[in-house]
Amino acid sequence: MSETPDSAVHAVRTYIEQHRAAFLGDLAEWLRIPSVSAQPDRAGDVRRSAEWLAAKLTETGFTTVEVWETDGAPAVFAEWPSDDPDAPTVLVYGHHDVQPAAREDGWHTDPFEPTVVDGRMYARGAADDKGQVFFHTLGVRAHLAVTGRTAPAVNLKLIVEGEEESGSPHFRALVEAHAERLAADAVIVSDTGMWSETTPTVCTGMRGVADCEIELYGPDQDIHSGSFGGAVPNPATVAGRIVAALHDEHEHVAIPGFYDGVTELTDAERALVAELPFDEEAWLRTAKSHGTLGEAGFSTLERVWARPTAEVNGIGGGYQGPGGKTIVPASAQLKLSFRLVAGQDPAKIELAVRDWLAGLVPAGIRYEIVFGAPTRPCLTPLGHPALKAVAGAMSRAFDGAKVRYTREGGSGPAADLQDVLEAPVLFLGISVPSDGWHAPNEKIELDLLMKGVETTAHLWGDLPTALLATER
Amino acid sequence: MSETPDSAVHAVRTYIEQHRAAFLGDLAEWLRIPSVSAQPDRAGDVRRSAEWLAAKLTETGFTTVEVWETDGAPAVFAEWPSDDPDAPTVLVYGHHDVQPAAREDGWHTDPFEPTVVDGRMYARGAADDKGQVFFHTLGVRAHLAVTGRTAPAVNLKLIVEGEEESGSPHFRALVEAHAERLAADAVIVSDTGMWSETTPTVCTGMRGVADCEIELYGPDQDIHSGSFGGAVPNPATVAGRIVAALHDEHEHVAIPGFYDGVTELTDAERALVAELPFDEEAWLRTAKSHGTLGEAGFSTLERVWARPTAEVNGIGGGYQGPGGKTIVPASAQLKLSFRLVAGQDPAKIELAVRDWLAGLVPAGIRYEIVFGAPTRPCLTPLGHPALKAVAGAMSRAFDGAKVRYTREGGSGPAADLQDVLEAPVLFLGISVPSDGWHAPNEKIELDLLMKGVETTAHLWGDLPTALLATER
Numbered sequence: 034m035s036e037t038p039d040s041a042v043h044a045v046r047t048y049i050e051q052h053r054a055a056f057l058g059d060l061a062e063w064l065r066i067p068s069v070s071a072q073p074d075r076a077g078d079v080r081r082s083a084e085w086l087a088a089k090l091t092e093t094g095f096t097t098v099e100v101w102e103t104d105g106a107p108a109v110f111a112e113w114p115s116d117d118p119d120a121p122t123v124l125v126y127g128h129h130d131v132q133p134a135a136r137e138d139g140w141h142t143d144p145f146e147p148t149v150v151d152g153r154m155y156a157r158g159a160a161d162d163k164g165q166v167f168f169h170t171l172g173v174r175a176h177l178a179v180t181g182r183t184a185p186a187v188n189l190k191l192i193v194e195g196e197e198e199s200g201s202p203h204f205r206a207l208v209e210a211h212a213e214r215l216a217a218d219a220v221i222v223s224d225t226g227m228w229s230e231t232t233p234t235v236c237t238g239m240r241g242v243a244d245c246e247i248e249l250y251g252p253d254q255d256i257h258s259g260s261f262g263g264a265v266p267n268p269a270t271v272a273g274r275i276v277a278a279l280h281d282e283h284e285h286v287a288i289p290g291f292y293d294g295v296t297e298l299t300d301a302e303r304a305l306v307a308e309l310p311f312d313e314e315a316w317l318r319t320a321k322s323h324g325t326l327g328e329a330g331f332s333t334l335e336r337v338w339a340r341p342t343a344e345v346n347g348i349g350g351g352y353q354g355p356g357g358k359t360i361v362p363a364s365a366q367l368k369l370s371f372r373l374v375a376g377q378d379p380a381k382i383e384l385a386v387r388d389w390l391a392g393l394v395p396a397g398i399r400y401e402i403v404f405g406a407p408t409r410p411c412l413t414p415l416g417h418p419a420l421k422a423v424a425g426a427m428s429r430a431f432d433g434a435k436v437r438y439t440r441e442g443g444s445g446p447a448a449d450l451q452d453v454l455e456a457p458v459l460f461l462g463i464s465v466p467s468d469g470w471h472a473p474n475e476k477i478e479l480d481l482l483m484k485g486v487e488t489t490a491h492l493w494g495d496l497p498t499a500l501l502a503t504e505r
Numbered sequence: 506m507s508e509t510p511d512s513a514v515h516a517v518r519t520y521i522e523q524h525r526a527a528f529l530g531d532l533a534e535w536l537r538i539p540s541v542s543a544q545p546d547r548a549g550d551v552r553r554s555a556e557w558l559a560a561k562l563t564e565t566g567f568t569t570v571e572v573w574e575t576d577g578a579p580a581v582f583a584e585w586p587s588d589d590p591d592a593p594t595v596l597v598y599g600h601h602d603v604q605p606a607a608r609e610d611g612w613h614t615d616p617f618e619p620t621v622v623d624g625r626m627y628a629r630g631a632a633d634d635k636g637q638v639f640f641h642t643l644g645v646r647a648h649l650a651v652t653g654r655t656a657p658a659v660n661l662k663l664i665v666e667g668e669e670e671s672g673s674p675h676f677r678a679l680v681e682a683h684a685e686r687l688a689a690d691a692v693i694v695s696d697t698g699m700w701s702e703t704t705p706t707v708c709t710g711m712r713g714v715a716d717c718e719i720e721l722y723g724p725d726q727d728i729h730s731g732s733f734g735g736a737v738p739n740p741a742t743v744a745g746r747i748v749a750a751l752h753d754e755h756e757h758v759a760i761p762g763f764y765d766g767v768t769e770l771t772d773a774e775r776a777l778v779a780e781l782p783f784d785e786e787a788w789l790r791t792a793k794s795h796g797t798l799g800e801a802g803f804s805t806l807e808r809v810w811a812r813p814t815a816e817v818n819g820i821g822g823g824y825q826g827p828g829g830k831t832i833v834p835a836s837a838q839l840k841l842s843f844r845l846v847a848g849q850d851p852a853k854i855e856l857a858v859r860d861w862l863a864g865l866v867p868a869g870i871r872y873e874i875v876f877g878a879p880t881r882p883c884l885t886p887l888g889h890p891a892l893k894a895v896a897g898a899m900s901r902a903f904d905g906a907k908v909r910y911t912r913e914g915g916s917g918p919a920a921d922l923q924d925v926l927e928a929p930v931l932f933l934g935i936s937v938p939s940d941g942w943h944a945p946n947e948k949i950e951l952d953l954l955m956k957g958v959e960t961t962a963h964l965w966g967d968l969p970t971a972l973l974a975t976e977r
């Protein structure tokens with residue numbers, strides 16, 4: 034990082050200061066477009082959002098800007114090649130669709146009329162994810178301004194999808210269809226957050242997920258529990274026993290082979306997690322939960338970030354109306370999902386679950402199990418030079434603050450990029466937990482938004498050296 | 506039974522033969538009244554059914570006949586005192602309401618237009634329970650005719666309720682309100698069946714039932730299983746663990762104290778059960794089930810007749826729609842019921858379940874458990890003189906055939922009579938499994954119906970001696 038002296042930090046800030054007002058005005062314009070992918074009647078707005086972004090990226094200087102169609106909402110692709118033939122290629126991921134929002138959900142202002150109060154911009158999508166996509170437009174301009182370049186030091190690509198809030202149903206197909214054009218030496222996902230306003234962090238991984246539905250069939254119809262109860266197998270009882278067999282008494286997942294290959298946390302990683310100023314009471318409030326329970330031997334953060342899990346998402350069977358009904362139900366259903374961590378292969382997990390299940394279902398009960406499309410886990414090794422570059426650029430933006438590492442317990446389309454493009458995935462986000470993703474009064478802290486701009490302004494200059502180091 | 510020689514059997518049959526056509530015509534008239542208690546728009550028909558029966562019982566000779574109002578459908582009470590001041594009092598129980606039925610459910614004939622084909626009368630309620638109530642009208646007349654009496658040898662009472670097919674919601678209150686008028690030395694429930702056409706049997710008991718609903722509350726709302734899964738307790742998982750904890754690996758109920766006081770089957774009783782020509786394949790077809798599973802050490806019949814059980818009637822929690830949803834659910838629900846046998850006290854079972862449950866729910870999960878009104882088990886001791894009288898009368902009706910003993914796995918209002926009136930409950934039924942209770946094309950075998958008439962014609966003469974023996 035020695036090639037960017039303090040004067041560069043100063044120059045970047047000066048440039049950003051000059052363009053901040055126009056930048057925020059543009060962002061507000063984008064946020065006024067209610068690009069809610071989950072609402073069919075907003076499909077026109079999602080398209081308008083894509084076209085607005087495409088026009089703005091062209092204006093920014095991207096030399097190729099295209100709206101890519103999918104079987105759902107359109108994505109935006111943009112490319113700005115470096116003028117350095119040896120430059121590495123970086124692909125930035127984000128999304129331009131937003132969660133639904135309505136004033137009556139508890140918003141103090143119109144969710145699609147951005148409002149700045151006390152240095153915060155309130156609007157649906159301000160943090161998730163329009164603000165965090167948009168800081169790249171000013172970031173690359175600042176990078177050029179302070180380095181005096183006419184093209185970025187990296188081949189910069191952007192893919193901004195339009196269906197993330199609907200589960201990215203067409204994203205993998207899109208990435209596969211355009212794999213060559215999306216090819217990159219590193220992917221930077223711009224759709225996560227930091228630990229807090231005062232603790233800048235870089236996310237280093239997301240869990241994967243595999244999910245299945247299990248149907249259990251007993252009698253051909255609900256039968257009378259007086260006449261037959263106690264002598265025939267009950268599929269709802271079997272469902273309960275399957276659930277109970279998911280874990281042992283230490284809350285370890287008890288499916289044989291489940292932990293095979295798991296990349297265990299190193300002592301160094303555990304120390305980094307333990308360094309974070311974690312307030313379990315506050316975390317429980319966020320989780321709207323009234324107690325912690327998880328795998329023995331791990332802390333709450335380790336459990337949600339770095340440990341695989343088995344979760345019951347849904348269970349049903351028999352009579353669920355008011356009062357009672359004395360039946361042996363004809364069927365029962367289970368929806369299970371398994372969060373996966375680096376080293377776990379969803380295909381092997383599926384086989385392990387199938388084997389385990391076969392041993393649990395008694396004679397007289399027929400069952401079916403169907404798996405959904407899995408999402409692989411992704412993990413940036415702590416020693417990866419690009420990760421160091423991201424952390425370094427962020428530290429410079431945060432006045433030299435120590436940048437720590439977090440992970441994300443959820444799963445996302447980042448894994449599709451990692452899998453299809455075979456590129457390391459890094460995460461860069463400046464949103465904070467109080468930003469209220471998916472909640473009323475979503476906002477972004479404008480000072481942090483500018484730190485995002487600053488971070489990328491430094492990063493594009495730093496990355497070539499860092500990635501060159503990788504290749505050697 | 507020596508006081509009724511073979512000539513009595515002959516005399517009863519002759520009398521019945523003479524009155525059979527008129528009797529069947531009357532029954533058909535009653536069956537034309539669609540007294541479906543579960544259908545509010547049939548309330549008028551249920552009342553008409555009660556009034557029709559009351560008129561017919563008056564015509565039969567009962568000296569007191571009353572329609573008793575409840576908070577639901579009316580019941581019919583009738584009394585015909587003996588002219589012998591030492592006569593014991595017998596109360597016959599039945600019901601005049603029927604299950605719903607519609608031609609389009611698969612009936613070959615109009616369910617409310619009785620049709621006789623091949624010695625069977627097809628109609629809703631033919632077996633359950635109008636036919637089995639109605640044989641008492643001809644039975645008592647035959648008893649008088651062949652004994653030359655002007656009043657029965659027992660004080661004969663009838664209580665015929667109008668809501669059995671709706672769960673008898675007001676029956677206990679009715680019995681409590683009229684306990685003095687219903688007081689009896691023995692109750693004869695005329696609402697069960699026999700093993701088969703060729704194996705006459707007397708039912709000697711019904712299981713009781715206690716049921717509860719359990720609500721389990723975890724997070725205040727469904728939360729994201731990626732962000733929080735693996736670190737907070739999941740109420741659907743807890744529901745499954747509760748279900749799994751209901752039984753041990755031998756399918757014994759594992760709730761501490763559950764079996765306390767259970768009246769175990771004697772070797773003699775087990776031998777009697779084993780004597781029955783049980784065809785497990787056929788039984789499984791009736792149960793519409795594809796395998797047997799139950800408490801180790803007991804046969805299928807023992808399991809459903811004489812062993813207490815714990816059954817899951819319903820389970821629900823989290824997402825049950827199509828596809829998946831990666832949540833930790835906010836809540837889960839369980840509906841459990843426990844079949845009880847003689848010696849088990851529902852109040853103690855409730856306490857045992859509450860204690861057991863308290864030990865299963867982890868910190869962070871709040872729960873509620875609510876019990877419904879229990880039904881006690883009832884059991885006629887095999888040595889009871891009245892039971893011997895019933896079996897003896899039946900044997901005579903069945904040409905001296907050996908009468909065997911069964912039980913009923915279900916639970917019914919008989920227990921209310923046993924509890925409130927503190928009288929032994931006996932069961933007398935001539936219906937067979939093929940009669941199709943609650944199903945399309947319900948029918949009664951007319952020859953068996955006449956055996957019911959014959960049985961009571963003998964029984965009222967035999968019971969005084971038998972019950973006198975009890976009192977000594």
Ligand SMILES: [Zn+2]
Nearest residue numbers: 161162197224
């Ligand atoms: Zn997002």
Ligand SMILES: [Zn+2]
Nearest residue numbers: 633634669696
């Ligand atoms: Zn009935």
